[in-house]
Amino acid sequence: MAMTEQRVSYTLDSSLETIDRAEENATRIATELGFADDEIMQISMAVREGAVNAVLHGNAYAPDKKVTIAFEKTGGDLIITIRDQGPGMDLSKIPNPLAPENLLKTSGRGIFLMRSFMDTVEIRPSQTGTELKLIKHVHGPTAGGKEASQ
Amino acid sequence: MSMKVGTRQVDGVTIVDASGRITLGEGSVVLRDTVRDLLSKGSKKIVLNLAEVNYIDSSGIGELVSAYTTTKNQGGELKLLNLTKKVNDLLQITKLYTVFDVKDDEASAVKSFK
Numbered sequence: 001m002a003m004t005e006q007r008v009s010y011t012l013d014s015s016l017e018t019i020d021r022a023e024e025n026a027t028r029i030a031t032e033l034g035f036a037d038d039e040i041m042q043i044s045m046a047v048r049e050g051a052v053n054a055v056l057h058g059n060a061y062a063p064d065k066k067v068t069i070a071f072e073k074t075g076g077d078l079i080i081t082i083r084d085q086g087p088g089m090d091l092s093k094i095p096n097p098l099a100p101e102n103l104l105k106t107s108g109r110g111i112f113l114m115r116s117f118m119d120t121v122e123i124r125p126s127q128t129g130t131e132l133k134l135i136k137h138v139h140g141p142t143a144g145g146k147e148a149s150q
Numbered sequence: 151m152s153m154k155v156g157t158r159q160v161d162g163v164t165i166v167d168a169s170g171r172i173t174l175g176e177g178s179v180v181l182r183d184t185v186r187d188l189l190s191k192g193s194k195k196i197v198l199n200l201a202e203v204n205y206i207d208s209s210g211i212g213e214l215v216s217a218y219t220t221t222k223n224q225g226g227e228l229k230l231l232n233l234t235k236k237v238n239d240l241l242q243i244t245k246l247y248t249v250f251d252v253k254d255d256e257a258s259a260v261k262s263f264k
Binding site: 104 | 173174175207208209211212213215216218219236240243244245246248249
């Protein structure tokens with residue numbers, strides 16, 4: 001379970017438990033990699049939002065569909081890949097949640113939060129559904145301790 | 151850790167003391183049911199005390215918005231009290247801080263309804 005190797009991957013059911021487990025794993029791995037507290041919260045929340053999208057909007061809780069979550073440390077980056085088996089999403093149809101006409105909408109903030117918290121967010125169709133890639137640069141303590149909260 | 155709520159009355163205002171996490175699933179449902187129950191009983195001055203809410207996700211943010219608009223649509227008013235830094239930051243980046251009436255202390259929150 002520990003991220004002593006460079007990559008760990010989980011295949012999980014399309015359930016609320018998967019969302020919680022994804023968040024817990026993100027918190028643990030980000031902590032192990034030495035991210036600052038603020039960054040750990042950001043990574044955990046981005047992964048949670050990605051898992052919500054996969055379970056809820058992608059797989060729609062379908063019991064026969066799985067969510068795959070991989071955590072990978074390569075060079076100076078933590079790369080998290082979340083794949084679902086859903087029908088895919090049209091990014092052009094996702095409204096800007098900061099637009100005045102959308103402020104009081106009760107949904108549609110997940111991708112915005114991921115983009116706010118991570119250095120890179122890529123969403124693209126995969127062979128079986130949608131692939132979400134979240135990247136956070138690792139800032140080691142010897143690199144000046146500069147936080148990347150913005 | 152799931153969400154818990156308790157309600158109390160102060161000078162005609164209902165204070166909802168929430169604790170835990172407001173996230174997709176149980177936490178969001180608890181908040182939704184609590185606010186709808188209060189409105190059905192005629193409580194239209196509501197303060198959500200979020201001092202002990204340590205985590206909220208986009209679904210939880212959506213529930214806060216829903217609670218706000220549902221209350222407003224029924225002629226009531228819902229205000230937020232004692233935001234933790236995490237929740238405060240989330241409302242800032244989503245620009246919802248400009249929508250909600252956010253208070254720092256309970257006495258002024260209660261007084262602001264009069």
